[in-house]
Amino acid sequence: xxxxxxxxxxxxxxxxxxxxxxxxxxxxxxxxxxxxxxxxxxxxxxxxxxxxxxxxxxxxxxxxxxxxxxxxxxxxxxxxxxxxxxxxxxxxxxxxxxxxxxxxxxxxxxxxxxxxxxxxxxxxxxxxxxxxxxxxxxxxxxxxxxxxxxxxxxxxxxxxxxxxxxxxxxxxxxxxxxxxxxxxxxxxxxxxxxxxxxxxxxxxxxxxxxxxxxxxxxxxxxxxxxxxxxxxxxxxxxxxxxxxxxxxxxxxxxxxxxxxxxxxxxxxxxxxxxxxxxxxxxxxxxxxxxxxxxxxxxxxxxxxxxxxxxxxxxxxxxxxxxxxxxxxxxxxxxxxxxxxxxxxxxxxxxxxxxxxxxxxxxxxxxxxxxxxxxxxxxxxxxxxxxxxxxxxxxxxxxxxxxxxxxxxxxxxxxxxxxxxxxxxxxxxxxxxxxxxxxxxxxxxxxxxxxxxxxxxxxxxxxxxxxxxxxxxxxxxxxxxxxxxxxxxxxxxxxxxxxxxxxxxxxxxxxxxxxxxxxxxxxxxxxxxxxxxxxxxxxxxxxxxxxxxxxxxxxxxxxxxxxxxxxxxxxxxxxxxxxxxxxxxxxxxxxxxxxxxxxxxxxxxxxxxxxxxxxxxxxxxxxxxxxxxxxxxxxxxxxxxxxxxxxxxxxxxxxxxxxxxxxxxxxxxxxxxxxxxxxxxxxxx
Amino acid sequence: xxxxxxxxxxxxxxxxxxxxxxxxxxxxxxxxxxxxxxxxxxxxxxxxxxxxxxxxxxxxxxxxxxxxxxxxxxxxxxxxxxxxxxxxxxxxxxxxxxxxxxxxxxxxxxxxxxxxxxxxxxxxxxxxxxxxxxxxxxxxxxxxxxxxxxxxxxxxxxxxxxxxxxxxxxxxxxxxxxxxxxxxxxxxxxxxxxxxxxxxxxxxxxxxxxxxxxxxxxxxxxxxxxxxxxxxxxxxxxxxxxxxxxxxxxxxxxxxxxxxxxxxxxxxxxxxxxxxxxxxxxxxxxxxxxxxxxxxxxxx
Numbered sequence: 002x003x004x005x006x007x008x009x010x011x012x013x014x015x016x017x018x019x020x021x022x023x024x025x026x027x028x029x030x031x032x033x034x035x036x037x038x039x040x041x042x043x044x045x046x047x048x049x050x051x052x053x054x055x056x057x058x059x060x061x062x063x064x065x066x067x068x069x070x071x072x073x074x075x076x077x078x079x080x081x082x083x084x085x086x087x088x089x090x091x092x093x094x095x096x097x098x099x100x101x102x103x104x105x106x107x108x109x110x111x112x113x114x115x116x117x118x119x120x121x122x123x124x125x126x127x128x129x130x131x132x133x134x135x136x137x138x139x140x141x142x143x144x145x146x147x148x149x150x151x152x153x154x155x156x157x158x159x160x161x162x163x164x165x166x167x168x169x170x171x172x173x174x175x176x177x178x179x180x181x182x183x184x185x186x187x188x189x190x191x192x193x194x195x196x197x198x199x200x201x202x203x204x205x206x207x208x209x210x211x212x213x214x215x216x217x218x219x220x221x222x223x224x225x226x227x228x229x230x231x232x233x234x235x236x237x238x239x240x241x242x243x244x245x246x247x248x249x250x251x252x253x254x255x256x257x258x259x260x261x262x263x264x265x266x267x268x269x270x271x272x273x274x275x276x277x278x279x280x281x282x283x284x285x286x287x288x289x290x291x292x293x294x295x296x297x298x299x300x301x302x303x304x305x306x307x308x309x310x311x312x313x314x315x316x317x318x319x320x321x322x323x324x325x326x327x328x329x330x331x332x333x334x335x336x337x338x339x340x341x342x343x344x345x346x347x348x349x350x351x352x353x354x355x356x357x358x359x360x361x362x363x364x365x366x367x368x369x370x371x372x373x374x375x376x377x378x379x380x381x382x383x384x385x386x387x388x389x390x391x392x393x394x395x396x397x398x399x400x401x402x403x404x405x406x407x408x409x410x411x412x413x414x415x416x417x418x419x420x421x422x423x424x425x426x427x428x429x430x431x432x433x434x435x436x437x438x439x440x441x442x443x444x445x446x447x448x449x450x451x452x453x454x455x456x457x458x459x460x461x462x463x464x465x466x467x468x469x470x471x472x473x474x475x476x477x478x479x480x481x482x483x484x485x486x487x488x489x490x491x492x493x494x495x496x497x498x499x500x501x502x503x504x505x506x507x508x509x510x511x512x513x514x515x516x517x518x519x520x521x522x523x524x525x526x527x528x529x530x531x532x533x534x535x536x537x538x539x540x541x542x543x544x545x546x547x548x549x550x551x552x553x554x555x556x557x558x559x560x561x562x563x564x565x566x567x568x569x570x571x572x573x574x575x576x577x578x579x580x581x582x583x584x585x586x587x588x589x590x591x592x593x594x595x596x597x598x599x600x601x602x603x604x605x606x607x608x609x610x611x612x613x614x615x616x617x618x619x620x621x622x623x624x625x626x627x628x629x630x631x632x633x634x635x636x637x638x639x640x641x642x643x644x645x646x647x648x649x650x651x652x653x654x655x656x657x658x659x660x661x662x663x664x665x666x667x668x669x670x671x672x673x674x675x676x677x678x679x680x681x682x683x684x685x
Numbered sequence: 686x687x688x689x690x691x692x693x694x695x696x697x698x699x700x701x702x703x704x705x706x707x708x709x710x711x712x713x714x715x716x717x718x719x720x721x722x723x724x725x726x727x728x729x730x731x732x733x734x735x736x737x738x739x740x741x742x743x744x745x746x747x748x749x750x751x752x753x754x755x756x757x758x759x760x761x762x763x764x765x766x767x768x769x770x771x772x773x774x775x776x777x778x779x780x781x782x783x784x785x786x787x788x789x790x791x792x793x794x795x796x797x798x799x800x801x802x803x804x805x806x807x808x809x810x811x812x813x814x815x816x817x818x819x820x821x822x823x824x825x826x827x828x829x830x831x832x833x834x835x836x837x838x839x840x841x842x843x844x845x846x847x848x849x850x851x852x853x854x855x856x857x858x859x860x861x862x863x864x865x866x867x868x869x870x871x872x873x874x875x876x877x878x879x880x881x882x883x884x885x886x887x888x889x890x891x892x893x894x895x896x897x898x899x900x901x902x903x904x905x906x907x908x909x910x911x912x913x914x915x916x917x918x919x920x921x922x923x924x925x926x927x928x929x930x931x932x933x934x935x936x937x938x939x940x941x942x943x944x945x946x947x948x949x950x951x952x953x954x955x956x957x958x959x960x961x962x963x964x965x966x967x968x969x970x971x972x973x974x975x976x977x978x979x980x981x982x983x984x985x
Contacts, residue, residue, distance in 0.1 A: 031916035033931050038920040039780035039793075039879055040909050040945060045930055047944035048937040055936055673935070 005650055008079035008126055015074035022066035026059070058672050065665045072658035080650040081130065096153060096191030097137045098183045099124045102221075103167065104143060104174030105543075105613040106200050109226045109311040117169035119221045120196035127194055128161045138186045139164050142197070144172035144544025144586070144610075146179035153186055171313060171590055172544030173610035174200070176207035184211035196221055201619040202612040209625045216632045218621055223636065226310055227257040230614030231265065232285065234304045234317035238533035242324045242360030243297045249290040251304045251317065255280035256616050269302030269319055270294070283617070294323040299603050301592040314614040318592050318606035322551070326362040327533075330379035332394075334368050334387045334416070343413050343508040344385040350522040351383075351529065373397065381407045381532065385508075387416040399424035403497030407532040411504045413467055413512060425501050428476035428492045431468045440465050440513050443490050446480030450493075450527050459524075462515040464490070464507050481528075491524075493531055500532050542610040543587045551595060551603040553580045559602075564591025691841040693795075693802040701973045705980045707807055709769055709871050709898045734762040769813035770830045770870025773801045774862055775844065776904075778821040778853035779924040780879050783906050786913040788969070793904045796968040797875035798844040800902055803976055804873060809837045816866075817843055820858035820876075821851040827865060852924045856884035863891055871898040875966075878903055878952050886955055899961040900983075903952060907969045910945065912938050 007013060038044060101124050107117035124139065131137055136153035137160055140146055149163040150156075174197075183193050192215045197204075199220050210216045233252035241247035249269070255261045260282055266275040267290045278288040294300065300323065305316040329351070333344035348365065352358040364375060368388040376397040384390070390398075399422055402408050410420045412431070421427045440463025459482060470488045472480065481502075482490040492503045508516055515521050541547045549561065559580060561569045575581035587593065587607040595603040621634050738747055738758035746760040781794035791799070801817065808815040814830035817840045826843045828836070855876060862872075872892050878885075878901070892899050912918075912934040922928035949965065956963035964979045966972075 031933075033917040033919040034786065034915055035919045035921060036786040036913060036915070037783065037923050038786075038909075039783045039877060039906075039923050040948075041920055041922040041926065041928060041930070042879075043944045043948055044912075044920055044932070044937070044941050045928070047940040048930070048932060051937050051940060052930070052932065055933065 005080040005082045006129065008081065008129065010078060012074065012078040015077065016071065018074060019067045019071050021070060022063050026063055058668070062665065062668055062672075065661055065668065069658055069661035069665060072654050072661060076651055076654040076658055080654070082648045082650060095132075095135045096187055097127070097131060097135060098140060098153070098186050098191065098193050099127060099137065099164075100140045100142060100179055100183055100193060100195045100197070101164070101167070102174055102195075102197035102203075103141045103169045103172075104200070104203060105169070105171050105313055105609055106174075106198055106203075106226070106311065106616055107169045107221075108171075108313050109198070109222075109228065109616065111222055111224060111226065111310065115169070116198055116221045116226075120219075121164060121167060123219060123221070124194065124196050125161060125164055128157055128164065131157055133157070139167075140179055140182055140186070141167055141170075142174045142176060142179040143170040144175055144542070146175060146182050148182060148186060170544060171588065171609060173542065173613050174203040176203055180207060180209075180211055184214070187211065187214055189213045191215070192217065194219060198222055198226070198616070199618045199621060199624075200613070200615065201617045202615045204619045204624065207624070210632060214631075217635050218624070218632065219635045220618070220621070225257075225618070226616040228311045228314070228614060228616045229257065229261055229263055229280065229306060229309055230254050230311070230314035230609075230611070231304055231306050231317040232314070232611035232614050234319055234608075236319065236321055238530055240322050240324055240533070241294060242327050243294055244359035246291055246293050247321075249292060249304070249319065250287050251276075251278075251290070252285050252287050253278055253280050253306065254285045254611070254614050255282055256614060258282050263306050265304055265306060267302065267304045269304075269321065270300040272302070294321070297323045297325040299323075299601060301594075301604055301606070303592075311614070311616065313590070314609045314611075316590070317608050318590060320592055320604045320606040322603060324360075324380075326360050327381060328379045329361060329363045329381045329383060330371070330375055331363050331365045331383045331385070332368055332371060332388050332390065333365070333385040334389060335385070337365060341510055342385075343411055343512075346508050346516045346521070347383065347385050347411060347525065350516075350525045368394070376401070379406065381409065381529070383409045383411075384420045385411040386414045386420060388420060389416055390419065395422050395424075398422070402499035402501060405498035407499055408496075408501040409504070409528060409532060410502065411506065411508055413505075413507045413509070417468065421503065425496050426494070427473075427501070427503055428479040428494050429470040429472045429489045429503070429505075431470050431505075433469055434467055435469045439463070441484045441486075443482045443484065446483045446489070446491075447478050448481045448493055450481050450491075450524070450531060459515075459520055462513060462518050462520065464513040464515060465511070466490075466505060466507050468505055470505060491528070493528070500534070502528050502532055504528070541587065541605060541607045543590055543607060544610075546586050547584050547605075547607075548574070549582045549584055549593070549595065549603075549605050550579055551582075551605075553577070553597075554602050555597060557598045560596050562594050562596065563587065564589050564593065564607075569593070691802065691838075691845060693798045693844055694806060694841060695973075696806075698971075698973050699803060699806065701977050702803065702807060702980075705807060705977055706811055707769065707771065707804065707813070707871065707980070708984070735759045736762055769808065769811070770866070770868050771804070771808045771813060771815045772830065772862060772866060772870060772872050773805060773815060773817045773840070774855075774858065774872065774874045774876075775801050775817065775819050775847065776821070776853060776855060776874070776876030777819045777825065777847045777849050777851075778876075778880075779850050780853065780877055781904070782849035783909070783923070785906050785908045785968075786918065787915060788907060788913070790906060790968040792849065793877055793906060793968055794847060794849040796966065796972060797902065797904045798847065799972040800904075800966065800976060801873070801875055802841055802844055803973060805837050805840050808832075809834060814870075815840065818858065818862050819843060819847050820853075820855060820862075822854040822857065824858050824861045827862070829865070830870070853880040855880060856882060856888050859885070859888035859892070863888065863895075869896050871900065873900045873902065875902045875904055877905060877909075881952060881955075886959070889955075889959055889961065893959050893961070899956075899959070901952070901956055901961055901963045902966050902979075903949070903963060904966045904968065905949075907967055910942075910967070912941055 101120050109116050128137060134155060136155055137157060138153045139149040139160055150160060154160055190213055194217045196219050231251060232254040235250055237248045251265050253263055253265060262277060262279045264275055264277055265288050272292050274290050276288040278286050280286040300321040302319045303316055308315050331348055335342035335344040339345060352361050352363045368390045371394045376394060382398050402425055412420060418431055442463060443459040472489055479492040479494045480489045481493050484490055490505050494501050507513055559582060561571045561582060561584060563569055569584055572583040573580060574583050590607050590609050593605050593607060594601050738760050742760050748759050748761045751759045775797050777794055782792050784790060784792045805815045809832055812832055814832040816830035817828045818824050819826045828840055828843060889899055915934050917933050920930045953963050962983055966975055
């Protein structure tokens with residue numbers, strides 16, 4: 002057996018307190034008063050030996066007190082004993098990797114202590130418990146797991162020092178990569194300690210635990226973290242135009258067993274609002290804020306909840322670019338005065354007047370009358386049959402949509418097939434012309450257009466359509482509305498960075514009664530909103546490198562600063578009307594501002610990965626071990642130290658301290674009891 | 686009555702002793718006629734015996750009725766009644782100076798002096814004679830018995846001037862007292878009896894064999910019965926000793942108490958065995974009330 006080591010050796014300075022009882026005794030003892038006492042000889046006779054006995058008792062009491070203090074000091078220093086080298090399983094314990102979860106969820110505070118601090122302390126305990134000569138490594142798990150030292154090292158003090166300095170990240174944890182890194186460091190043999198909250202959302206994708214390795218899984222908490230988080234705050238439309246009513250939808254996630262009612266507060270530019278929202282247990286709920294931006298420009302803000310145990314995910318940042326107007330290129334060969342054409346009804350439904358549709362700048366052109374300039378600047382293309390486009394126009398529209406522009410095509414009439422360019426990968430293929438005399442009705446498809454609370458009802462409308470189509474394999478999810486025979490009526494698809502809507506609808510008085518229905522303009526506007534949503538999720542989370550795109554308003558170099566105001570290293574990968582800046586992984590959530598000539602010209606919001614807000618844990622039995630991997634779950638602190646091949650001595654010390662204190666109290670009470678003063682009554 | 690005014694004699698408080706008299710258990714042997722029974726034949730009223738006339742007898746004592754019947758001269762004998770001789774012996778050794786460490790009272794010498802003064806007053810008031818001896822290792826003042834108020838004043842002065850110092854040798858002092866007195870009476874000793882040795886009991890036996898009535902007033906301070914309530918004390922030897930003893934009184938109280946009780950029992954038993962009266966006088970008690978109780982107990 003080796004000498005005991007101490008988890009908190011600095012507390013051993015408290016050993017100086019062992020002498021405290023003696024000091025207190027001598028400082029507080031009563032000063033004897035001189036008494037000339039006539040029956041001195043009787044006192045002397047009666048107390049012969051008592052003086053020595055009293056001194057012995059005092060020494061004994063002081064010794065017991067000193068020992069109690071010693072036991073308490075040692076107890077707080079947390080001693081443990083490492084077995085001798087012969088007793089230790091040297092083959093397994095000599096190569097150790099400590100994997101410490103540093104994802105955002107480890108910032109949760111339980112009983113006043115962050116989970117990461119617990120994990121770090123326990124990992125440090127294991128490091129201290131390793132014998133000299135052992136090789137160890139520490140992996141910090143974030144979005145990109147990293148080893149504190151490039152390889153396993155025998156320099157345990159340096160490793161310990163590096164471990165102590167670590168801080169939790171704001172990132173999601175990639176445990177698959179972390180396990181792969183651990184496997185590489187261990188080289189197929191050794192012990193892997195995992196200190197984590199074993200968050201289900203992270204560990205589900207972790208894969209198998211490495212083979213040939215002794216895995217000790219240490220959950221740093223046994224209690225669930227009741228967390229309410231703001232997991233989403235999106236703006237609809239994503240890039241609104243000045244004067245247009247935009248909607249900010251905040252999504253609250255309740256990761257707790259009881260329903261909650263939360264207050265969501267929003268501050269964006271000059272807007273400050275709050276909403277109450279009820280969130281069922283382990284579910285999300287949305288609440289919406291309507292905002293109108295009076296002018297174009299860049300606006301930053303945030304939405305937040307009252308802080309809880311995991312406060313970092315209670316805030317969501319918003320960066321909004323408001324455009325002056327939305328340029329719509331409306332292409333149709335029908336005359337503007339043709340009041341029976343589909344183009345007339347569509348254009349009137351979209352823009353009844355300039356006042357009714359603020360921010361929408363509709364430019365109407367014939368198919369052969371589209372010049373390159375307008376094609377290159379339009380934000381939205383609306384092609385309404387009949388329309389015959391030039392090849393160059395089709396080519397430009399296809400490219401622009403791939404780059405992020407939107408396209409709405411109304412297919413009706415003989416020219417319709419020309420409006421379905423293959424480069425935009427339509428989800429269906431027009432098959433044949435049909436003309437149903439009685440009209441077909443529509444049924445909603447898998448892709449929802451309206452919110453669930455107001456799903457829309459197209460069953461009353463009848464269509465005498467021109468085309469039957471065949472959905473392509475795997476594109477059924479794009480269908481918004483469909484005919485009874487399965488043909489798609491309306492589809493919404495993402496194409497590159499843009500989006501397309503194909504409406505296989507007859508939108509003339511002859512084509513049915515839909516254009517007279519209130520659902521017609523509502524459907525058109527909702528399709529327009531859906532188109533203007535981002536075709537790809539562009540949420541940026543800490544820990545991953547990202548690209549910031551923004552229009553370049555003027556001349557001059559762009560610089561990016563993080564939420565703390567520190568400049569970031571940027572690389573311009575495209576410039577022109579819009580610039581693309583490659584940025585290193587963001588460390589903090591918040592607003593990253595883009596400055597040009599000292600003025601803020603844009604920015605982007607970096608938010609916590611919503612997966613980190615789901616603090617539910619994975620059942621450790623579900624973690625799969627590869628062949629040859631022995632997995633143990635260490636739940637108690639004692640098991641944990643034993644797993645580290647160190648036997649804690651605190652139980653013995655605690656028992657000793659309690660016994661000594663009890664002994665001291667009993668002895669003091671016994672020896673200090675006042676003897677009865679009654680005297681022999683016959684003498685008095 | 687001569688003017689009596691002394692710090693040890695509070696006549697107002699002595700009203701409690703108005704009906705108290707010191708009566709000897711044996712016969713008195715005073716110089717003068719008095720109220721107490723004596724073994725002398727004298728002229729008192731109590732007839733004792735007849736004796737044949739011899740020359741020199743007072744012819745007033747011849748019983749003429751007997752002469753008429755028997756034609757022989759007989760004289761009538763009567764019991765003589767003499768006054769009481771009381772010898773007060775007060776211990777003035779250093780141990781009698783103790784006034785207490787926490788609960789301060791009169792010193793033991795002062796208390797003993799009050800008792801002696803009161804007793805002397807009672808004795809003189811009855812026309813009996815009282816003497817005083819102050820003792821430590823030897824007799825310092827010896828005032829032979831007398832029944833005058835002036836003598837009582839001298840006794841009070843002697844008590845007032847007494848200072849407690851020196852060591853004790855009561856046995857020697859009693860021997861000296863015995864050598865100086867010629868008639869028996871009542872021996873009253875006021876002391877703490879801390880130096881009691883076999884020699885002391887031998888002297889007491891000497892007095893008892895001479896038919897002295899012996900009364901011991903054992904003067905103690907309450908803190909001698911029960912150690913003073915101090916957290917810690919350095920107890921010093923008195924009467925010239927240099928010994929000292931550090932102790933926490935609470936820790937040794939029981940043991941000391943048992944030892945001191947044994948000492949008191951020893952004195953008490955010694956007195957009972959010799960037919961002496963023993964009274965424990967605590968300096969915290971009212972001396973006159975205490976004296977009255979003692980006399981009542983003695984009468985009973």
